[in-house]
Amino acid sequence: MRHNLYRILMVLLCIFTSCTDVIDVEVPTAEERLVIEASLDWEKGTPGNNQTIKLSTTTAYFNPDTSNSVIGAEVTVTRDLDGAVYVFEDQLNGTYTTDSFEAILDESYTLNIVYNNETYTATETLLPTTSITQITQSKDGGFLSEALELNVYFDDPVDETNFYILRYFEVGDFYPTLVSVSDEFLNGNEIHLFFEKDGDDEEEEFEPGDIVNVNLYNVSETYYNYMDILISQSGSSGNPFSPAPVELRGNCINITNPDNYPYGYFRVTQTDFETYTFIEDEE
Template sequence: MKNTIYIYLVILISTLSSCTDVIDVEVPTADARLVIEASLDWEKGTSGQTQTIKLSTTTPYFDTDETNSVTGAEVTVTRDKDGAVYVFEDQLNGEYTTDAFGAILEESYTLKVIYNNETYTATETLLPTTSITSVTQSRDGGFSQDALELNVYFNDPADETNFYILRYHEVGDLYPTLSSVSDEFLNGNEIHLFFEKDGDDDGDEFEPGDIVDINLYNVSETYYNYMDILISQSGSSGNPFSPAPVELKGNCINITDADNYPYGYFRVTQTDSETYTFIEDEDE
């Protein structure tokens, strides 16, 4: 009887094994495009002279080991009013840097990237930003009951249209969290924004001792719309192989071949920053 059962098991396992087929899935690919990460941020209280621009190329989804950093490009930024040119030196790792950038508020700047005999350009104006007036913590304003949250306050200037990006980066996290807000219904008033971890369990909530770096940017309407879409798409879930709802293009254009457009954005803005450390509640 035991031998019979053993024989049946061998036959069953062999049958199941023989039913396994290897399926080759053809994943669609596209030609590599240049990706321009050019965020020139002048932090209040600094000279703003040290700036970095990153260049890379898009890669196929499964080519995780492929190096996509771009080297050998020519990168410059020109202040349009007086023609001052700032050369960004190739660091041979995809980064291009300068220690001599001249930041002047309300001035227009033009980026030029020459790569593979094609020229990419973009233009932005260096906008001033308001200051963060206060950062506090609380437990009663977020979506999760009793979870620690961060409150950021700043005053919106009256009689002008402003668009803001807030960047929250918890020390130790790989990526920051971004949020966008306009003063369409808040013009001239104090703006209060809160930041709470988006977790499914208590282990994902803020705890006393956690440190968060905060940056406030006043940005152009074009960049605000770009980031609003990016934030919305990055927060959505779904099939990783499905295309993005919108192909997100920035303000960089290829003046040599318009069809070979790049991804990314050229931004020039002032920023105000604060660092907050969560503390124990008085009632704990």
């Protein structure tokens, strides 16, 4: 019996003290591509002259600390109506800025980027947006009966097809929340949307004193579809019924080498901006 016990102990000792082989797994890395963040937003009531475009490149998943800011590119936006050209100056940190942009509603604008001897371009039309008519707070329209929620109201124009993006950003948060909505079944009516935090471990419910900035954009159908997919994919974690993530490409194309297509989108839009501060519930 002692002899058998000794053998068992020796086998266990060999198992727990044996060497572990290191296996190197080659992870496929996609080709580096240009990423274009070109949202020219003209806020109602402002000149809209100051605009910024950001350029970067994709990076390997396991090298997040690698600098991917693009410098040395040539960036311009042309108003197609009269050929006015707005040069975006390289700030040597991945951003390109201008303080002379002039917005005209319902006119098209063309983005032109020259980088690594290749030319990227995209065209969008500057659409007017309706105004936010009212922002209120309540506790009776959301999923949590006792949670504060934000209500945003605006009037959809009659006899028009419109697509909207709402951007909610609570002061102090790292990222905004984006919502896409069309007027397919709401044409010509008042549209009411509510925004509520779900109160999980990573996201506390709204409290009195919280400040939320709200932007309303009237966007093109192509941008609406682009954002609808992006919002669905970015918020689908843990949802077994969500669509499988797909490679999302915007409206920017590489006219020099189409196979080396970029990521990102060129958007030109008017936006209405409001700020709301939650107050103590009177009930």
